[in-house]
Amino acid sequence: MKKSIFKRCILRGIALALGLALMLLCSCSSVTESEEKDLIVVGFSQVGSESSWRVANSESMKQALCEKEGVELIFDDAKQKQENQYKAIRNFIQQQVDYIVLAPITETGWDDVLAEAKEAGIPVIIVDRQVDVEDDSLYTTWVGSDFLQEGKTATQWLKQELTDRGMNEEQVNILHVRGTDGATSQIFRTKALQDAVKENNNWSIVSVLDGEYTEALAYEATKSFLSNNPGAIEGIDVIYSENDNMTFGVLRALEEEGIKCGGEEGIIIISFDAVKSALERCYDGEISLCVECNPLHGPRVANLIRSLESGNKPRKKSYVNETYFTAETLSEEIIEERTY
Ligand code: AHR
Secondary structure, three states, X not given: OOXXXXXHHHHHHHHHHOOOOHHHHHXXXXXXXXXXXXXXXXXXXXOOOOOHHHHHXXXXXXXXXXXXXXXXXXXXXXXXXXXXXXXXXXXXHHOOOOEEEEOOOOOOOOHHHHHHHHHOOOOEEEEOOOOOOOOHHHOOEEEEOOHHHXXXXXXXXXXXXXXXXXXXXXXXXXXXXXXXXXXXXXHHHHHHHHHHHHHOOOEEEEEEEEOXXXXXXXXXXXXXXXXXXXXXXXXXOEEEEOOHHHHHHHHHHHHHOOOOEOOOOOEEEEEEEOOHHHHHHHHOOOOOEEEEOOOOOHHHHHHHHXXXXXXXXXXXXXXXXXXXXXXXXXXXXXXXXXXX
């Protein structure tokens, strides 16, 4: 809950008495401003800006957690490095923010820094990917996607699509493009694919490329795959790419080689996120399936903070409802309405 002015004054006094110099003085003046405006101070450690999804997520957080909504947001971009997230969280603790919001890059490695936040009495809200900690009292609540369900949506759709194409008995070769190793979205989208391969004897993953959720790395990985395995792409039936930006990188590399994707004849392309530009390419038939991953968590986090401020105890985990799109289910209106 938001700290009282009295408590903040005592904390500031102790800090000054300890002689913590310039940096602390700066943070104190920001706290003073928010005190004057009676704002809730929220420190948000964001993974980075690796994808269009992430950019939309940052925007949503900034819009929902703003002065107009009674919040002073301290936003930190970790540039895809966990060490930077540790630094940001420790800075937030030093600044005595009211809440810490963390979008963790991977699931592991959070026990120590979250224990420090707990020790400082600061509630932690986890958003998007999850944390794997020994003691789950180290965070207050989590909101995000059901990544395993997203993966199952993709593999169930694929099974049906292969049946519709009369390919359900044939050998099906899959090229798997993975997101950031150890991120919840990667772990569960990968698990869903691996489970489906075990269940379907005629499916096999012929190669795994690491794209770390970026277009540039997926492009490079696809280029290397093509040059190191001449002719292998001819045998690929499906590309399972764990986000849209990596899909764009893969498609660019394949296009340069004149390889056709989508439609009735081309490689089946499965992509996750369903950002506007992916929906457009799905509507045109180039991407076969867009599985939605909703990035608009700002209002959800704002509601959780409001609920905590009113003394309520939110659910430990809240999953967001999501859908999927194909050329058949899409329309110009749906694409037009997409804000990201
Ligand atoms: O954790 C969500 C994933 O992270 C999104 O699929 C991806 O685009 C983002 O970078």
